[in-house]
Amino acid sequence: MAKRTLMQKFTRWHIWLGWAAAVPLVLWTLSGVFMTLRPIEDVRGxxxxxxxxxxxxxxxxxxxxxxxxxxxxxxxxxxxxxxxxxxxxxxxxxxxxxxxxxxxxxxxxxxxxxxxxxxxxxxxxxxxxxxxxxxxxxxxxxxxxxxxxxxxxxxxxxxxxxxxxxxxxxTKWWRAYDLMWGLHIMDPEGREDTSHWLLWLLGSIALITSLFGTTLLFRRRRRARP
Structure with missing residues (x-):
């Protein structure tokens, strides 16, 4: 019963943290994909x-x-x-x-x-x-x-x-790339700071959410076995 209660808590935390992690994860993925669309030589002109x-x-x-x-x-x-x-x-x-x-x-x-x-x-x-x-x-x-x-x-x-x-x-591509880089590091204004509290916080939330999700995945796989 205790394990079930703990897993239920993990599920609730995973859901709520998932909402907080969704926005930065989408931005990180979107910006990362965009920055691979052109070779860096073309971006630099x-x-x-x-x-x-x-x-x-x-x-x-x-x-x-x-x-x-x-x-x-x-x-x-x-x-x-x-x-x-x-x-x-x-x-x-x-x-x-x-x-x-x-x-x-x-x-x-x-x-x-x-x-x-x-x-x-x-x-x-x-x-x-x-x-x-x-x-x-x-x-x-x-x-x-x-x-x-x-x-x-x-x-x-x-x-x-x-x-x-x-x-x-x-180039125009450089400026778009620069904007995406700013979103990727969560510094859309200066676009240079890769070590700040907001990035640490969102990265920690995404990591914890992923760990909760991984734990719940193994639990469900065990329950699915005949």
Whole structure:
């Protein structure tokens, strides 16, 4: 009688916990299936990135630095090479690799040209918009000033407003994938936190519900034997 009472309690707990676990289980399954629909290379739009042409190293001129730097890199920016310096204050500046002269921030017309030069797809650039470092778009999520180039196929290409470098390329599939990833980890706003109390709670409820269901399954199999 005691066993039957315990099993009846398991049944009731399994039913009630099942209601609580149903929503996250559906979301986890739905988001997981969605994220397998396209190869990750298509999601990232790797075929839409144009590989920069190599530059001739023998014609490079060192930058005319006016302050100490902690990092100096050479990058291809459209059809030219530029130096990008990072100072102790974390501020990044760019210099011409042809003359060594300092270059100012990227303006709108240059941002359009850089976005079109970096994009290898057939779609046309339809809009260009600047974002401040403290207000990055959700599909960029990097604290850098940027220009967002929007193409006709829905692709967003981000150009660093200080250095002219390509920060990211985001396809429509990437943004949908990113949303599903946020649902998968139960962080639909930031979409980065994979260790938080809500995920622990729902995961524990789903685990306990599964254990109760497994226990009841073996009990019913024994009762079904002749």
């Amino acid at each position: 790797e075929d839409l990135r144009r590989t920069p042409a190599p530059f001739a190293s023998q014609v490079l001129v060192p930058p005319h630095l006016t302050a100490p730097v902690i990092k100096l890199t050479l990058v291809q920016e459209g059809q030219r090479a530029v130096w990008v310096s990072t100072g102790a204050d974390k501020v990044q500046r760019r210099y011409s690799a042809d003359s060594g002269a300092a270059l100012g921030p990227v303006e709108v017309m240059e941002a359009r040209a850089l976005a079109e030069a970096a994009f290898a797809g057939p779609a046309k650039l339809t809009a260009i918009k600047r974002f401040a470092a403290d207000q990055p778009p959700l599909d960029l999520r990097r604290p850098r000033p940027s220009w967002q180039g929007t193409f006709a196929d829905g692709t967003h290409l981000y150009i660093d407003a200080d250095t002219g470098e390509v920060l990211a390329l985001r």
